[in-house]
Every structure is written in structure tokens, then in C-alpha cells.
Amino acid sequence: MIEKEQVCELFCGAGGMGLGFSRFFDISYAVDFKKQAVETYQSNHFETQVRQQDVRDITGCYHDFDGLTGVIGGPPCQGSSIMNTKRCADDPRNALMFEYMRLVDEIRPRFYVMENVPGVSKKIKEDVIKLGKMAGYDVKSIYLNAAEYGAAQTRKRWIVVGTRGKSWHMPGTQPAKTVREAFSDINENWGLMQSSEKTLNNLKNSTSMEWTPMTKGGKFKHLIRLDFEKPSPAVVNVKKVYMVHPTEDRNISLAEAAALQGFPPGYQWKGTESEIAQMIANAMPAELAASIAGSFSTHQATVQTELIRGIT
Incomplete structure (x- = not known):
């Protein structure tokens, strides 16, 4: 060897x-x-x-x-x-x-x-x-x-x-792997984001596969919906932007963001959720x-x- x-x-x-x-x-x-x-x-x-x-x-x-x-x-x-x-x-x-x-x-x-x-x-x-x-x-x-x-x-x-x-x-x-393939090995979907009812309604109306503003006329493009059959756009801090789940009206979790980056399900993370989101x-x-x-x-x-x- x-x-x-x-x-x-x-x-x-x-x-x-x-x-x-x-x-x-x-x-x-x-x-x-x-x-x-x-x-x-x-x-x-x-x-x-x-x-x-x-x-x-x-x-x-x-x-x-x-x-x-x-x-x-x-x-x-x-x-x-x-x-x-x-x-x-x-x-x-x-x-x-x-x-x-x-x-x-x-x-x-x-x-x-x-x-x-x-x-x-x-x-x-x-x-x-x-x-x-x-x-x-x-x-x-x-x-x-x-x-x-x-x-x-x-x-x-x-x-x-x-x-x-x-x-x-x-x-x-x-x-490339697809979003579906990346998510398939997740055992525990930890790090789910907490969002207000207004935000969830905005996410529900999101169909774009391109970065767009959260609301009509908004200044910053920080909302995108993923597609199960394609690779994701570049993973960013999901505590600061919205990478919407392909079929659910929510932001992706920290577990899902980590999977898109190639981290295995059993990877051990230390720190607050905000710190972990930035590390991912x-x-x-x-x-x-x-x-x-x-x-x-x-x-x-x-x-x-x-x-x-x-x-x-």
C-alpha cells in the first residue's frame, strides 16, 4: 500500500x-x-x-x-x-x-x-x-x-x-449531481429556517429559477427556487437569502445546504446556526x-x- x-x-x-x-x-x-x-x-x-x-x-x-x-x-x-x-x-x-x-x-x-x-x-x-x-x-x-x-x-x-x-x-x-441526488442521503433535516407568515407567502409565490427580489420592486435579488432535476446555483448563507426548496414553500435547511456543498450527512458541525450557515x-x-x-x-x-x- x-x-x-x-x-x-x-x-x-x-x-x-x-x-x-x-x-x-x-x-x-x-x-x-x-x-x-x-x-x-x-x-x-x-x-x-x-x-x-x-x-x-x-x-x-x-x-x-x-x-x-x-x-x-x-x-x-x-x-x-x-x-x-x-x-x-x-x-x-x-x-x-x-x-x-x-x-x-x-x-x-x-x-x-x-x-x-x-x-x-x-x-x-x-x-x-x-x-x-x-x-x-x-x-x-x-x-x-x-x-x-x-x-x-x-x-x-x-x-x-x-x-x-x-x-x-x-x-x-x-x-453534475442534481439537487434531488444531493438531498437523497439526508437522514435528519436539521437547521430548518423559521419564517413569518408574510415571508412564507412570498416564498409560495416564487417560481423563478433566477435570482429575484423578494417582493415586487425590491432592490436586492435574494430569492430563487431550486429545481430537483438540476444542480443548484452557488450556495450562499441561507440565513441571509432565500434558496427555496423545489417543491415546498420554505427556505432550504442547513442540512440541505451542506448536502449541496458535498458534506456527508454525518458531518459534525460546531457553533450557532448562524455560524454554521456562514461556514457552509x-x-x-x-x-x-x-x-x-x-x-x-x-x-x-x-x-x-x-x-x-x-x-x-
Whole structure:
């Protein structure tokens, strides 16, 4: 049996990216600033050393990360997300991408993978790519739709991959899961939203498969009804917007939102429902992460056939 190579996950969040990469790699270390994210990650990734720490206080120069094959992670993206109506180029969260690249340069893994929203400014994208090249990596910057890699949602992500030794090539696409398939394994439908009678009436009248305002003439597009036979749109914080169930007049539950992100039914969540909703929204779809992970791993030939549908 071939021993799995080791990777470190920065900005690990609840563990969507780690869930996909753990199919092919051992996640030796995981780091996040938020207590509820660290507790959630540790509750599901028992073999990983999870640290609650600010990445700005971490250095890769003291041999703490020796032996790693890869560094993965998704720095906070709310400063660049189109769902953030107050976003700006100077949002301090955008600077965390450069902290990620600093650690890559200090740790010197064989490869790194950084994921973020497509809305990151052109200047920041150019600078991130330049830093990777200056550190000696062959850098690929691409946009991927999670639905094209087996996920149950059309979540588009900006992916930056750096490799040393050989150029990286993305594996072939996979059929998307439908909302029905994603919901089929849910055992307990926890985290149901409480809504007023007025809100429920608005949801009842929702038939659109596009983002629309809650009420006629409303300013913000924050209501959409899902379709059982299609993948969902990108999962967002369902405590703040309405992703209406395909056949029931209600917002989807936290369990359903997590399923759309590729989290298995038995995944353990820590924190308040509001904190959990945000962690789910921030996650990278596990199926997309697994597809990327498989393109690096020496295990690819033996487990590629169970890559997408078999995440547990």
C-alpha cells in the first residue's frame, strides 16, 4: 500500500476542501482563525492537527511544515464576492491571499492550490500569479464551475495552481449531481429556517429559477427556487437569502445546504446556526476539491473511478 503524501490546509474553514483532498492525501495540518471552524474541522478530520491561529502569525521558516507535498486553502473571499454589496478593492480580507503566498514561498511545497471567487480584482490576480512565478512555480490560473466536476451546484471558482517539476493539467469533467441526488442521503433535516407568515407567502409565490427580489420592486435579488432535476446555483448563507426548496414553500435547511456543498450527512458541525450557515456558504464544494486533488496524487490510478460519487 502506497503511503499518502501530506498537505497543509490554510484558511481551512469547516473542511470542504479538506474533505475532497483527504481522498488522496493526509491533511497533516489545518489552520483557521475562527474557533467554530477549528472545532468543526477537528470533529471530522481526526488525524489532522488543527490550529486556531492567524496565518499572519505563522512562518514556514522554522521547519514546522517540513515533509509537506502540498499547501491548499481558500483565503476569505467576502471582500471580493458579488454577493457582498459593500465590497471594495481595499477590503483587508483581500490581503490574506498574499499571506497565503508568503507561506507557500516559505514552506516550498511541490504544489499549491488556492481557490477564491472569480470577482477578485484583476490587479490582485496578477499579483498573486506573479508571486507564485517569482517563488519558482509553474502557475496556472483558471476558472472552474463545480457542476462540471460532479458537484450539485453551479459554483464558479477562481483556482490558482502552482507546481514545481512539471506542469499541472486538470482532469476531465464529470456529470453534475442534481439537487434531488444531493438531498437523497439526508437522514435528519436539521437547521430548518423559521419564517413569518408574510415571508412564507412570498416564498409560495416564487417560481423563478433566477435570482429575484423578494417582493415586487425590491432592490436586492435574494430569492430563487431550486429545481430537483438540476444542480443548484452557488450556495450562499441561507440565513441571509432565500434558496427555496423545489417543491415546498420554505427556505432550504442547513442540512440541505451542506448536502449541496458535498458534506456527508454525518458531518459534525460546531457553533450557532448562524455560524454554521456562514461556514457552509464559505466552503469549497468537496467534489471539486476531490477532482483537483486527484490530478496530483500518486493514488489517482487506483481510485479515480470512485473520485466524485464516492465522497464519504
